[in-house]
Amino acid sequence: MLQQKWTPQRIWLLVGYAAAAAALFSAPMFASDFRLNLLAKFLAFAIVALGLDLIWGYTGILSLGHGIFFGLGAYAMAMYLKLEASGGMPPDFMGWSGLKELPYFWKPFENFGFAVAMGILIPSVLALVLGYVTFRNRIKGVYFTILTQALVIITTTLLVGQQAFTGGTNGITGYSTILGASLGSADTKRVLYWITAAVLIAVFILCRYIVGSRFGKVLRAIRDGENRVRFIGYNPAIYQMVIFTISAAIAGIAGMLFVLHVGIISPSMLGIVPSIEMVLWVAIGGRGTLIGAALGAIAMNWAKSEFSTAYPEGWLFFMGGLFVIVVVFMPKGIAGLIGQIKFRKKRKEEDHEGIRNPAV
């Protein structure tokens, strides 16, 4: 992985990636504004999926709390946008709750740079703290998963409960401009789309780098046999903490982009159900392959936006059924299926990224 030869497969792969990137960047020329906005939202979801794949697909830690990291990033950006819309005055929902003054922790969010930094830092720090108190004590597997889910519940109750500071159930909405540019105009939307596409590609390359590095090899070793890694002399807890933090930061970035495209963030967008849906995207696309996770997120959300409005009931049945089928029959997802076909063709060339021996 570290020193690859320029085999034909690798060249074709790079050509494929380049074509995909070109398609991403040229999408605004073909798609209508509405479609473009949807696609931009899906790309933001694809970014979360990449982060989730890093910890689930590559390290074997299932987090059902990525909705929170995503949401915290989104809230950081929403606070900035809201303050810009209200011109530094306390936003409307604070007035409804009887709050006259802008709370002190809202003030710095007037600064765009600060908001972006916080959108990455807050999820990372939260993940680091949670990772520190769990991985260090070898609280792992399902225990960790349940704790992340509890984190989701308390964060959403907190966001709903502290209505004066967070907008409660309604969340934060009603933005007008970003850095002076109107969010409603088609030009701004196009630029934001390009930024999202660029971030997606950057995150993809970053993940690729992490996965291919020595660090990434240790991660996969932890997934396949944590105790063996420990016996060799590594401390898995540190690796788990670091990758969990990176993954949360990526989710935070995705959340910030999401808010820009959707124009609202509310607790229902980061609750239990959205968090577990994120896992489904990765599961369907293929855990343990980055491109699978990203494509899975885009495909699932596309399908959701196509079908869920027309058949809301059927969609839930479909999603529930999909969960069962994917988990039981194709644990490696769609990318895994393709991998299996390849594997049959060329037995010699082992798929080094597939999950052959899941430890959990």
Add this chain to the structure above:
Amino acid sequence: MYLLQLFNGLSISSILLLVALGLAITFGLMKVINMAHGELIMIGAYSTYLTQNIFKAYLPASMFDWYFVLAIPASFAIAFVVGLILEMSLIRFLYGRPLDSLLATWGVGLVLQQLARSIFGAPNVAVTSPSWLDGGLMIMDGTLLPYKRLFIIALVIACLVAMYFYIYRSHEGRRMRAVMQNRDMAACLGVSTRRVDAMTFAIGSGIAGIAGCALTLMGSIGPSLGTYYIVDAFMVVVLGGVGKLVGTVLGAMGIGMFNTLFEYWTNASLGKVLVFVCIVAFLQWKPMGFVAMRSRSLD
């Protein structure tokens, strides 16, 4: 005043315990994360609702109060059967893959929820509790202990005793413990592990049904009834430690009591946060929960 808070805490603990008891079996003994547990609770609740409707429609009004006596075994039976079907069709492929079982059963839960929504409609339905549970026990001026809550506490104790006898004092229970401790050895000695697995899971599901039946006393019920309780119930099992009933009891008492106390001191949302912080802090001290099974095996 503190007496009332104490009683409230006890009441919340008993509900948590009832919800978590089924999980203690499926998660604690079988290592299956059954996210559809909440939906089994929902099924139990709707079974009670159906029993009530049947009594209303076909039996004289004087008999109505006794529907609840029948509703408890009915909800157990229906949830038991659903659990059995679930185990035979899906769960048995997922032993040894706890995280996968979590995702698959969540999908099942989604389907069951949607099914309930299609059959009974999305709005909540109300279950009239029997008149002999109205009112309460007056122990002091202004301190009223509602019979409903006392009844739930009694029901939990009854379930606990029944489970204790089943697990620790019956042949079936001994087989169950044998399979959970050492599956291969149990199979060698002639225990049908497949049957034990199916029975164990079905009993865990049946208890969820009883929990659902009890929850109808606390308010109206809807298709997403179970989701409110499922994560709390898992926290009980994590805090209590797996494999022993006493751990689950302690876990439920701990979470229930602290929840009431913190909510009394602060407010509902902050109280939940404090409870979570306490649980994580506690796990720093005892990562395996209150009661951990001692074992020399890794993982």
